[in-house]
Amino acid sequence: MSRESYWASDPSExxxxxxxxxxDRVDPRSTPGFEGDKANGRxxxxxxxxxxxxxxEQLFANSRMxxxxxxxxxxxxxxxxxxxxGIVKHVMGSVDPQGVALTAFKKPTPEELEHDFLWRVEGAVPEPGQxxxxxRSHYEDVLIARVRELAPPEEIERRYGAINEFEARLAASGTTIIKVMLHISADEQKARLQDRLERPEKHWKFNAGDIDERLLREHYMxxxxxxxxRTTVANAPWFVIPADRKWYARLAVQHLLIEALETLDLxxxxxxxxxxxxxxxLAAS
Amino acid sequence: MSRESYWASDPSExxxxxxxxxxDRVDPRSTPGFEGDKANGRxxxxxxxxxxxxxxEQLFANSRMxxxxxxxxxxxxxxxxxxxxGIVKHVMGSVDPQGVALTAFKKPTPEELEHDFLWRVEGAVPEPGQxxxxxRSHYEDVLIARVRELAPPEEIERRYGAINEFEARLAASGTTIIKVMLHISADEQKARLQDRLERPEKHWKFNAGDIDERLLREHYMxxxxxxxxRTTVANAPWFVIPADRKWYARLAVQHLLIEALETLDLxxxxxxxxxxxxxxxLAAS
Structure with a gap:
């Protein structure tokens, strides 16, 4: 069966x-639109x-011309x-690394904090063809920043508008924006953190602060x-992807990317x- | 059979x-040290x-601690x-993109030309764990720059020493340097360029300047x-890899990377x- 035949409805819809x-109405364990099981998903x-x-490769090739x-x-x-x-490794890992520009945003550095919150993001936007x-992204500045009160309320309020303007500018310059929230349940998160504590090869992924954050789950939601x-707009839509089943989340993100590229009629x-x-x-050379 | 069993001698040697x-004594069609065929190589x-x-992942994990x-x-x-x-896609493509920092050096920009030739390279050296x-690299500045006389001879001469100092500094700060020249024959290059001219999905990879460069092959050699x-030193060795057979070149580069990582005793x-x-x-959370 082809991959399309498992989808009863278009995941992007x-x-x-x-x-x-x-x-709060999304079930993190569900697999919306997909009618197959894990083996089908793989x-x-x-x-x-x-x-x-x-x-x-077609996107990249066009940009070279x-x-x-x-x-x-x-x-x-x-x-x-x-x-x-896992999305980065298993979805992005299947395409040519030359065409992918990956940026992991960590806790802002002192230099980054001296600038507007969008400054470090502006420096990381993809080039044509990429x-x-x-x-993580500029949304940290309205997520953890809001929950942990890292900025005054009026500054947080200002940021939603600034984000919309920033993304509108990106969209106008030829960027297809896909914003994804991977939605995991409290139980599944607990199981994954337990796994990181139990397996020595996963200890490095564990951070005691993750449990502190976990206690603030409802605030994050x-x-x-x-x-x-505040930031769902036509040219920069959000997609909430149930993520308790890793295979489904990867497949859904891959599908969104494929659809975005197909829309470009490459x-x-x-x-x-x-x-x-x-x-x-050449023959004479 | 395990991958090691096909190697009659250590490729890094x-x-x-x-x-x-x-x-001029290296045969680009040879497969030094490897006793298998293409299927074995794959x-x-x-x-x-x-x-x-x-x-x-172990290298990356250690750097996080x-x-x-x-x-x-x-x-x-x-x-x-x-x-x-192909090396980037088929060798580096098998590892987590988060741990790879890829930089493609093009013709220098006006801004880059205003600085010393090592300036743009300094900005691209890998972080710990990467x-x-x-x-392409700073070696373009003693390869095409020498062949095309893009800098005065005394400047080219100066660069070999500057490269050695730069790489010694990198090595001293914990960088294992592997310098690879992929060595292709004139005939195989002609065949690959013909292929790019014949197949519409490869036209974007063709550049008329490639034929001009091809005519200067002996100068490049x-x-x-x-x-x-001038730049072969213990902590920054060169490896010349016969590259007429793509499968061999990929396997050889992969082997050099594996060996370099194994030496770190991770x-x-x-x-x-x-x-x-x-x-x-966690249990209480």
Missing amino acids: VLRVGDGFRL LALAQGAKILSVLQ GGYERRILLVLQALDTAGKG IGVFD QAFQVAFD DWPKADFDIAEQQAR | VLRVGDGFRL LALAQGAKILSVLQ GGYERRILLVLQALDTAGKG IGVFD QAFQVAFD DWPKADFDIAEQQAR
Whole structure:
């Protein structure tokens, strides 16, 4: 079966945040739109990897020919352990590293804190032809910043508008923006943190602060809901992806990327040289 | 059979540039040290991908725990079509993108030209825990710059010493440097350029300037030989990898990376927290 045949409905429709969206009504264990099981999901992911790889190469190829401005920006936000790293490894890992610009945003440095919150993000936006991936992003500045009160309330309020303006500018310059929240349940997060504590090869991924953050879950859910309410716009949509099943979350993100690229109606760029002339030159060389 | 069993001799020994090395004695079609065929080579590459992936994660994990400085820098130099891009895609593509810092050096920008030739390279050296990959590098400044006379002879002369000092500094700060020249024959290059001219999905990779460069092949070979003579040092060795057979070149580079990582004697970092205490906190959360 082809990967498409498992989808009863288009994931970009069923996962998209629309009017009246309520995060607390999304079941993190569900697999919206997908009718197969984990084995089907893995097969579909492998099939999709080949498709994504060709589309990415076409995007990249067009940008090499000059004057082509299209690019993709995938923003990944989530609570700890929800699987951002797995998306990067298992979805982005299937395309040519040359075409991917990955930026992991950590706690801001003193230099970054001296600038507006968008400053470090501006410096990381993808070039034409690239798929940019933000592992965390400017949304940290209205998520953890809101929950932990890292900035005054009026500054947090200001940021939603600033984000919308920033993303509108990116969209206008040829960027397809895909904003993803990976939605994990409290129980599944507990199980994954337990796993990190039990397995020595995972200890390095554990941080005592993750439990502190976990205790603030409801505050984070509220901050996400506000972010969805304030920053969901046509050219920069949010998608909430149930992430208790890793295979589903990876497949859904891959599907969103494939669909975004298909919308660009890509083809191999036409030669900007005389083929017969170059063949003659090459033969004589 | 395991990947090791196909190697009759250690590729890092047979491919390393040593005293009295002569580039014109290397056969680009040979497969030094490897006793298998293409099918064996592909199998060995797939086996090596898993090994490389774990080692890379261990390197990355150690760097997250603080105070760990080790990192890898792979420098790729070659004539056009020799397969640098394929190395990036098929060797580096098997490890987690989060741990790889890839930089493709193009023709210098006006801003870059205002600075010393090492300026742009300094800005791209890998962080602790990363595998840095230079697709072209500071060696362009003693290769094309020498062949095309883009700088005065005394400036070119100065650069060899500057490179050695720069790389000695990198090595002293914990960087394992692997410098690779992919060595392709004139005939194989012609065939690959023909292929790019024949297949519409490859036209974007063709550049009329590639044929101009091709006509200067002997000058480039001399410039490479001088670079080997002047910049081969213990902590920054050169490896010349026959590249007419893509599968061999990929396997050889993968092997060099695996060996470099194995030399670091990596293991999963020890937990810097009390495991039982955190398990109790998690259980109560």
